[in-house]
Amino acid sequence: MGRSWLPRLVVGRGLPYFRRSEGNQRGGDALHGGEGPLRVAEQQEPRALSRAFVEACGENQIRRNDDFNGTEQEGAGLYQVTQFWGERRNGERCSAAAGYLHPAMDRPNLTVITGAHATGIVLAGKRATGVRYRAGKGEAIVKARREVIVCGGAFGSPQLLLLSGIGPAVELAAHGIPVVHELPGVGKNLQDHLDFIMGWTSKDADMMGIGLRGLPGLLRHLRRWRKDGGGMIATPYAEGGAFLKSNPAIDRPDLQLHFCIAIVDDHGRKLHMGYGFSCHVCVLRPHSRGEVGLSAPDPLAPPRIDPRFLSDERDADLLLKGVRMMRGILEAPALAKYRDKEIYTAGVSSDADLMAHIRARADTVYHPVGTCRMGVDDMAVVDPQLRVRGMQGLRVVDASVMPTLIGGNTNAPTIMIAEKAADMIKAA
Ligand SMILES: Cc1cc2nc3c(=O)[nH]c(=O)nc-3n(C[C@H](O)[C@H](O)[C@H](O)COP(=O)(O)OP(=O)(O)OC[C@H]3O[C@@H](n4cnc5c(N)ncnc54)[C@H](O)[C@@H]3O)c2cc1C
Structure with missing residues (x-):
């Protein structure tokens, strides 16, 4: 759901990525994609x-x-609706996982660890070098050669940054977390x-x-x-x-x-x-x-x-x-x-x-955004490349980066942001 309700600036820049993500049953046109992984269908039987x-x-x-x-x-x-159409999985929900992740599960350079809870970003000074997580009873670390990309959503992403010492000094001090990098906008601007x-x-x-x-x-x-x-x-x-x-x-x-x-x-x-x-x-x-x-x-x-x-x-x-x-x-x-x-x-x-x-x-109605806002001012958390400002090797890619709430449902726009981020990450 959603395009013309986006701020006009984003329509111009986001449209190619919306079209790339969308696999609309009606086919593609100037505003829609017909072949993308996010299947969009007519309702089966309203x-x-x-x-x-x-x-x-x-x-x-x-x-x-x-x-x-x-x-x-x-x-x-x-x-x-975001459902599969005309295929073996006709009528099933096409989530981001079903549309993007499941078809990529056989790639040799992909490992998916389920049932894991990220507990902090591993930092060497202001560079992100990995992620700490708990799965079962133990804690483990995944090391990052190039970047850590945080995608915990409008609630999970600011929480992980705060737990890692990145955020407003007052909030961190209240919980006894040493400040690694003061970033006053983390968690603010929830819409x-x-x-x-x-x-x-x-x-x-x-x-x-x-x-x-x-x-x-x-x-x-x-x-x-x-x-x-x-x-x-x-x-x-x-x-x-x-x-x-x-x-x-x-x-x-x-x-x-x-x-x-x-x-x-x-x-x-x-x-x-x-x-x-x-x-x-x-x-x-x-x-x-x-x-x-x-x-x-x-x-x-x-x-x-x-x-x-x-x-x-x-x-x-x-x-x-x-x-x-x-x-x-x-x-x-x-x-x-x-x-x-x-x-x-x-x-x-x-x-x-x-x-x-x-x-x-x-x-x-479940559309929280804005808590790791993109921008170039002091309260912005990520820059226009979605890199956490003042840090190295750390990006946020999810609904939390939206500066203002869009005038429609947020799923497709979040996927559009991820499509664009994929290009930015590859180009880095
Ligand atoms: C009930 C409901 C109905 C919705 N209906 C619609 C709709 O009809 N149309 C629409 O457009 N949008 C809808 N939305 C909104 C849409 O789902 C969101 O805008 C979109 O999923 C946001 O994507 P995201 O990647 O930012 O966050 P999410 O999809 O929330 O992904 C974040 C993921 O990170 C995980 N996570 C967070 N913290 C951690 C951690 N520390 N360790 C490990 N994992 C973590 C979370 O469990 C979650 O799986 C709905 C949302 C809800 C909740």
Whole structure:
């Protein structure tokens, strides 16, 4: 998912790498790749419910968009998905590992160690010479002849740098870690898509749920999945989507919807009996900034994550607008036959009451970035070649290097960054 929502500068520089990574079932064109390792497919069998969502958007004057990664991002449609298509693995998830790593497993110059936890970067002064890790009970070291590339994601990468003595002096001192290199931006600048969910129960059972009513359909779909990877089992859950402008005068969407064919409560931790649907709305370019630090100097302890969601009132105001727009869509006639009871926000209508719900329930939609920000200023962690500033032989390549959060989903952009980094590493 995602291209036209990127800052224009990145589109220019990133586009060749997006195209190189993408293997779109629709084939390649000026904005898409058709042959890349990251397979992008049409959904196998989207539910009628999701098509009704797109119709409901139309009833709210939101135009149809069949390619959010085309020339226009605004509009409503069904997402394409990162799944294998037309092959033996039709309908299976094409993760970065499945698309890139698994086909390379036989290379003689590749060793993959699984079940390993990196506990620190081995340093000789300010040069990275290896990585320390724990696998099982023992600790081991992998030596690096040329570079260490940290790819722990927006939480794991700053944590590993901090554990290795690279970061803000105050944070390191608080945990008794000697400063190897003071880099005040490590862990700062955390940005994430703040998201709010509305949900309805449904008397229809042609969706994902828990109950006997949907069982015959589910068994049919399971048989289909075993046969050719098709049917509802291949659903991405978030089948429908939309990119909206909170104000027609702005030049690009600032809100995104994910429409799900199931009841989503507390990230799926709370299960509901029965059937229903949910819709997420998120703020695409939040102003709030959080941070990642250490909860302890123990490398196995989880990092301290403070997203500081809603610390900037502009995010709260925009999310409230988004919730109202989303509700208008979910209450449109096209979805009438699917709606039964509103789950969380029934009867809640004033701004103050909706805002209280937002403050109580809004949460991440899993797109953290920015904690090892790329740049050339004092707070930047990596330079434009993704090398850790002030260090040698050390790069970060993952979502943490994004200076600002992009206005869409973050998986494909992270892979684009990795494609570009591969060229930079080879050229070094
Ligand atoms: C539930 C969920 C749903 C998502 N859905 C979508 C979606 O539909 N579309 C989309 O575009 N994006 C989606 N994303 C976001 C997308 O997955 C991320 O943007 C992307 O994976 C970021 O890639 P990354 O390489 O930066 O980090 P990651 O993919 O998180 O990779 C970092 C890896 O490093 C490992 N690691 C961290 N620290 C250590 C350590 N010390 N030692 C060893 N290993 C370590 C982690 O376990 C992880 O495997 C979703 C994310 C989540 C969590």
